[in-house]
Amino acid sequence: MAMESLGVLLLHPMNAYLEQELDRRFRLFRFWDSPPDGRAEFLRANASAIRAVVGNASYNADAALIDALPSLEIVASFSVGIDRVDLPKCRERGIRVTNTPDVLTDDVADLAVGLAIAALRKIPQADRYVRAGLWKAKGDYTLTTRFSGKRVGIIGLGRIGLAIATRVEAFDCPVNYYQRTKKDYPSYTYYPSVVELAANSDILVVACPLNEQTRHIVNREVIEALGPKGLLINIGRGPHVDEPELVSALVEGRLGGAGLDVFEDEPNVPEALFTLDNVVLVPHVGSGTHETRQAMADLVLGNLEAHVLKKPLLTPVV
Numbered sequence: 487m488a489m490e491s492l493g494v495l496l497l498h499p500m501n502a503y504l505e506q507e508l509d510r511r512f513r514l515f516r517f518w519d520s521p522p523d524g525r526a527e528f529l530r531a532n533a534s535a536i537r538a539v540v541g542n543a544s545y546n547a548d549a550a551l552i553d554a555l556p557s558l559e560i561v562a563s564f565s566v567g568i569d570r571v572d573l574p575k576c577r578e579r580g581i582r583v584t585n586t587p588d589v590l591t592d593d594v595a596d597l598a599v600g601l602a603i604a605a606l607r608k609i610p611q612a613d614r615y616v617r618a619g620l621w622k623a624k625g626d627y628t629l630t631t632r633f634s635g636k637r638v639g640i641i642g643l644g645r646i647g648l649a650i651a652t653r654v655e656a657f658d659c660p661v662n663y664y665q666r667t668k669k670d671y672p673s674y675t676y677y678p679s680v681v682e683l684a685a686n687s688d689i690l691v692v693a694c695p696l697n698e699q700t701r702h703i704v705n706r707e708v709i710e711a712l713g714p715k716g717l718l719i720n721i722g723r724g725p726h727v728d729e730p731e732l733v734s735a736l737v738e739g740r741l742g743g744a745g746l747d748v749f750e751d752e753p754n755v756p757e758a759l760f761t762l763d764n765v766v767l768v769p770h771v772g773s774g775t776h777e778t779r780q781a782m783a784d785l786v787l788g789n790l791e792a793h794v795l796k797k798p799l800l801t802p803v804v
């Protein structure tokens with residue numbers, strides 16, 4: 487079957503190269519071309535043509551979208567996390583689902599380590615100090631906290647978690663982890679609960695998928711266990727952390743600091759965080775390099791082509 491016959495609905499303008507190639511190789515529908523109040527009508531009008539959906543970490547094939555697309559055969563996500571795809575519904579309808587694992591692992595792990603160092607050494611804060619002319623006006627910058635040797639606790643020692651572990655080993659950081667399955671890693675210490683992991687770590691990193699078991703996996707109890715000298719790094723998903731609890735712990739000094747790439751209600755970030763000197767905030771950029779986004783796009787395109795050619799999908803989830 488010809489590639490051009492595959493109607494692909496791109497949910498959001500997520501990557502110029504991806505959009506251009508989808509347009510060149512398939513029959514592309516841009517969801518944002520129709521105004522929000524015209525989308526139901528747009529879906530009705532194109533329901534028989536749209537057989538594929540391309541979403542990402544923010545916009546994906548939820549129950550309502552899947553229900554509106556009776557000809558849907560495949561959801562190819564431009565992300566590894568597929569928490570916004572209604573997987574049970576896809577299984578029920580026989581809709582295939584693919585994601586973009588592995589190609590983004592190094593970048594997300596790099597960012598996790600970068601956020602930890604930036605937060606402890608206050609790199610963005612020190613940068614602001616120089617830019618504001620305060621070095622000249624006030625003199626030396628305040629002392630900060632060492633990163634090397636700190637105990638790093640990782641929630642989810644999967645592809646990204648393991649890449650974080652190997653990186654921080656080079657900084658002489660002991661590695662602890664929590665996940666459902668204990669693995670035979672001789673140099674990493676397993677804790678059977680997140681609270682125990684937090685109590686035995688200086689830095690807690692969230693690197694697991696978001697699902698019903700991991701929503702608010704970092705709650706008040708975990709934050710208390712991490713403590714006033716502890717640092718929380720979240721490169722997973724915003725809802726992994728009970729955000730109001732995190733904000734009040736940071737404001738009240740019950741948690742030492744945080745480095746956050748993800749938030750509960752993106753792009754809304756609690757304004758109480760903006761005035762704090764112990765947090766580093768970045769706008770969900772874990773996989774956001776030219777190199778990785780291109781590789782992710784190629785995986786999305788490769789999965790769609792394999793689907794049309796009835797070949798094995800490159801990175802199937804369902």
Ligand code: NAP
Pocket residue numbers: 566567568587588590594641642643644645646647664665666667668693694695696699700721722723747748770771772773
């Ligand atoms: P992965 O290889 O599937 O690893 C996930 C790990 O989490 C596994 O080791 C798994 O171990 C653990 N896990 C699963 N369910 C758990 C639970 N209920 N409680 C505790 N641990 C659990 O996934 P990955 O490629 O490393 O990606 C991880 C996540 O990172 C993605 O799902 C995505 O949400 C996030 N991510 C964020 C960005 C960003 O831009 N910030 C970029 C890429 C990915 P067990 O099965 O043994 O529990």
